[in-house]
Amino acid sequence: ETGVTQSPTHLIKTRGQQVTLRCSSQSGHNTVSWYQQALGQGPQFIFQYYREEENGRGNFPPRFSGLQFPNYSSELNVNALELDDSALYLCASSPGTPELFFGSGTQLSVL
Amino acid sequence: GQNIDQPTEMTATEGAIVQINCTYQTSGFNGLFWYQQHAGEAPTFLSYNVLDGLEEKGRFSSFLSRSKGYSYLLLKELQMKDSASYLCAVPSGTYKYIFGTGTRLKVLA
Numbered sequence: 202e203t204g205v206t207q208s209p210t211h212l213i214k215t216r217g218q219q220v221t222l223r224c225s226s227q228s229g230h231n232t233v234s235w236y237q238q239a240l241g242q243g244p245q246f247i248f249q250y251y252r253e254e255e256n257g258r259g260n261f262p263p264r265f266s267g268l269q270f271p272n273y274s275s276e277l278n279v280n281a282l283e284l285d286d287s288a289l290y291l292c293a294s295s296p297g298t299p300e301l302f303f304g305s306g307t308q309l310s311v312l
Numbered sequence: 313g314q315n316i317d318q319p320t321e322m323t324a325t326e327g328a329i330v331q332i333n334c335t336y337q338t339s340g341f342n343g344l345f346w347y348q349q350h351a352g353e354a355p356t357f358l359s360y361n362v363l364d365g366l367e368e369k370g371r372f373s374s375f376l377s378r379s380k381g382y383s384y385l386l387l388k389e390l391q392m393k394d395s396a397s398y399l400c401a402v403p404s405g406t407y408k409y410i411f412g413t414g415t416r417l418k419v420l421a
Binding site (some may be wrong): 203205234241242244245246268291299300302303304305311 | 329343345352354355356360391399402405408409412414
């Protein structure tokens with residue numbers, strides 16, 4: 202148990218729709234990152250939030266956005282969904298140590 | 313650039329020993345991680361190497377050579393539950409991690 206929970210577990214959307222994925226971190230984990238993991242690939246960094254501000258971003262378009270809240274929860278929003286957005290989305294938090302604590306992910310399918 | 317290479321798949325027999333290799337190229341080095349990921353589940357932390365050498369933790373050991381940009385994960389006394397993907401990852405800068413594609417290990421009875 203990592204203490205990081207994500208919801209929903211699975212989600213099916215159609216192309217062009219918008220989606221919000223949620224993550225709840227452990228108390229004291231003030232850094233949260235989101236990763237996209239396509240089938241058979243390693244996780245790809247989307248962005249990181251620290252104390253409610255984005256402080257790093259990977260090679261993802263602006264339609265991927267996020268929020269972090271004071272209660273250690275966060276959101277990943279994806280607008281104008283594309284078929285290639287189908288993947289496992291992982292939230293990872295950290296108390297400031299190098300180790301990442303991952304949630305079990307949200308499996309998003311875009312049809 | 314930054315890159316991590318690891319084999320795509322490996323197969324081994326229950327009770328055997330398997331070594332999963334990882335080579336990396338990064339600008340700056342802040343350690344190397346190994347994570348285990350069962351299908352459809354979250355990656356879970358296995359090891360973190362910062363200094364050269366072998367670190368042993370039960371049936372799992374991890375080795376690092378910074379001069380060679382090389383690491384390996386050694387799994388002893390393989391069990392069926394060890395069938396999973398093993399991800400090699402390095403921190404890049406202060407906020408992101410670069411992951412390899414993962415090595416899918418199949419343990420056969």
